Amino acid sequence: MRMIRHILLLMILTPIILHAQTWDGGGDGTSWQDSLNWVGDQIPPQDSVVTFNASTANIVVTGYAPNRPRRLNISGTYQVILNMDSLTIGDGIMVDHGINMNDFASLLILNGTYNINTPSNRNGFSIFASTDSADVIIEDNAFVNINGSQIGVNLASASSMFTNNGTLHISNVSADGIRVVDSSGIFYNNGPLTIDLAASDGIENAGTFVSSYTLTINSAKQLGVNNKASGSFTVNRFELIINGGGITTDGINNEGTFTNGPEGTIYVSIPTDDCIETLGKTFTNLGTINITMKEGANTGQNGVAVGNDTKIGSFINVSKNSLNILSADAATARLIAIADGSSLQNFGTISLEDSVSSGSIFYTNGSVINELGGRIDLGSAGRINVASNGSFINSGFLTTDRAAAGIIRSGATANVINNAYYDYGAQSGFSIGATGTETDLGIDLQNPNDVLINAGESCDIDIAEASYEFLFLGDSLGMTSETGAFTIPDSSINGDTAVLVNASFPEVQIKVINYCAQALPVEFESFDLSLVNEGVLLKWSTASERNNSHFEAQKSKDGLNFTSFAVVSPKDAYDRSEQYLALDATPHEGHNYYRIKQVDLDGTASYTDIKQIYFGKVETLGLYPNYAQRGKDLLLNIPIDQQSQLTTPTIYNSVGRQMAPAYKISDQSYRISTDQLSPGTYFIVTGVNGKTLPFVIFE
Missing domain, CATH: 2.60.40.10 (Immunoglobulins)
Known part of the structure; x- marks a missing residue:
């Protein structure tokens, strides 16, 4: 019995032998399974720590590993290139990191399938804070799967970089899927990247994160993307997809700088808390954002939340591709909520819809400016609630089908200014319940007195208080001034009533009567030249004619000095289109220039544009x-x-x-x-x- 006790004690006190194997490339120089490529001429045994030290030249590793290593150590200032068929690292039980990067180390995963299985207290890839300037690249023919780690990719050191050009899948981690710790750390995603069931955040970023391919985060336990105060997160191209499920806080929480680029699309679906919350710095949307809120969302579970009680945030929407927010029933939540001191600027399009709730789906106690060209669509029943400390300035277009009282409800000391256009589904004042300051200088598209202007023989009219381009029959008439003043260009439009259409918002159509341009004698539709056997044929048409004496067809050698060669009588087409012809039987050899001179009954003349044609x-x-x-x-x-x-x-x-x-x-x-x-x-x-x-x- 004493002998057995001694044997058991010896077994307990004897340390577990940790197998370590180092590459020396002494065999064929590339094959993992060639024993001569390893120190001691032995292929690494099962669960060994394998070291590649590229201190003098690049190391290229091919083939396959007969035995599973527990960890790879990458060292040296040259590059280690894995070009293997497949490699499995770790069994998910032995306590070790999957791939450990040392100072100035560089790893290129060129080809093959790589499975990294580490326990819940170790990382898949580790670049520690003490490591200097390491980098990892996964190329487009490589597939990397990380399962069961603490952090899938832990990029903790300064000036280090991780680039995914291949396929990277991270699942079932006990903390974050990806963590960029240092402000100078960089993660580039250029290939499919999926993070499933992270027990903390899908991505925590305090450095620079740029995604240019589809990035999907499914059911992270806390935040989908947690962009810290020092972080810069950019969706450069393709999609960022955040699916709720287990997310207990925000889909995206931004305290740094977050940019959705012009070619980027963000989908956030059904997190428990805010879909997007931006605190501290600025969230800028240049692309498309599609948000689906959870059903029955309550206060604090908003579509987009800008700022809170302790932090000021800023959201800028530039995209015409829309910020789209959908809720089945927002209950007491808001589709957009702006906290005191925070701000939202809209230069693009915001589209909101709640299929059950009505009223104040857009709430601000901060500053909101719907800028020139900005459009806010409040859906079937929405309005904007401007609280006592809030302000709202509209220089764009607001629309809703609510058809009730005003489109704005404002608090006691709120400041509300309308400079442009709104459509509430019924004629209504711009604001209701306004005990603060309200200034309405705009146009209600449901109010006949707003959309019909009697110019009173003048060319000058006022179209709200914002600067926009207006069209007549598809042709530009120019811009209104900053205060909405507009002068109809002389001889530019004709008829009893001119309908001017806003180039930015086609719904905005202003009817003008009794304006200066009605006395235009002749309106040309077209003027064209063609070569015929007899010479050059001139053909022109008019849309209407008043007080027209005659036309003169004129020609020139140099485009400056013109002479008349034909006089054409009018057809007195007051309200119909007419066509006219003239033939130049003696054109010059070479370039010929032509125009039509129109003469009024009082002798006043006007001219078409000059056309040219080559003869000979x-x-x-x-x-x-x-x-x-x-x-x-x-x-x-x-x-x-x-x-x-x-x-x-x-x-x-x-x-x-x-x-x-x-x-x-x-x-x-x-x-x-x-x-x-x-x-x-x-x-x-x-x-x-x-x-x-x-x-x-x-x-």
Whole structure:
């Protein structure tokens, strides 16, 4: 019995032998299964600690591992490249990290499938705070699965970087899926990244995190994304998807700088608390955000919460692709809630809908500005509640189908200003219950007195108090001033009633009567030239005519000095379209310029734009002119011997975007309209000997 006790005591006191194996590359230099590549010429046994020290050159490892290591140590200033078929690290029981990075170490996982199974008190990848400037890259043909760790990827050191270009899956961790601890740490995601069932946060970021591929976080226990005060988090492209389930706090909690880029889309679905909460710094949306709140959400469980009782936040929405928030029944929660001292600026589109609750789905005790071009859609029954310390300025467009009292409910000392447009589904005042300050300088689209303006023979009208472009029959009439004042351009519109349409908000349509432009004698619709056997044919049309004496067809060699060669009588088309023709039987050899002179009964004359055409044999391929004012046509001339090579001439701008095509006049000429071209440099591809001709348009 004494002997047995001694043996048991010896077994307890004897330390467990930790197998460690180091690569020396003495065999074929790459194969894991080649024993000569290891110190001692022995393949690492099961559950050993394997070290790759790339201190003098890169190490490339191929093949497979016959025995499962418990940990990889990566060291040296050169790169360790894993190009294996597969590798499993750890059994989920032995207490060790999966891959440990040392000072200046660099790991490239090039190809294959890698399974990292570590216990709940150790990490999948560890770059400790004491480590200097390490980096890990997972390439696009590599698949890395991390299961059961404490932290899937722990990036704790300064100036270290982790880049995922492949597929990374992290699941069942006891803390965070990914943690970037230092403000100088960087995580780039360029491949599919999924984090399932993190017991704490899906991602905790205090450094720089940039995602350019689909990032999915499912059922994190606490926060989906926790962006700390020093953190910068950017959804550069593709999607950030946060699915609630077990999330007990926010989908996204931002205390740093958070940006959803123009090509980014964020989905947040049914967390227990706020879907997005931003505190301290700024959340900027340039892309698309789709939020689905939990059913029966109560106070503090908002769609977007900006600030709280102790921290001030800022949210800026620039995207026209929308910030969309949907709730089945928000109960006492808000789809948007702005705390005292916090702010929201909207330059884009915000769309809110609660299918059960009505009223104040948008609440602010801070500052809200719906900027020029900004649109807020409050859904079927919503309004905005401006609390006593809050302010709301509308310079954009507000809309709801509520059809009840005002679109704004304001508190005792709230400040509410409307400079632009709103549609409440019924005629109504802009604000109700206003015991603070209310100033309404805008337009109610349901109020006939707001949307019908009698100009009283004047060209000057007022359209709310904000600066917007207005259109007539699709053509721009120009911008209103900063105070909404607008002068109808002389001779620009015609008819008894002109309907002016806001270029930013097509719903905003202002009817103007008794305005200056009704006395316009002739309104030209078109003016075109074509080559015929007899010479050059001029063809023009009018939309309407008043007090018209006659037309004169004029021509010129240089585009400056014109002479009349034909007089055409009017058809007195008061309210209908008419067409006219004139023939120049003796055009000049080369470039010819034409215009139509219109003469009123009182002798007043007006002119069409100048058009040009080439007459005669074309000797060389050319574009004329190659420097022109916007609105002036260009002419592309093609010699007879090159016409068979010609493809339809195509215009491109300076960044390679295809613009409008050229129009064929004859076998030897194409016309290029510049009406729709902005000022800048363009190129026309002819297909003739691969020739590309540049030209410049100026305003």
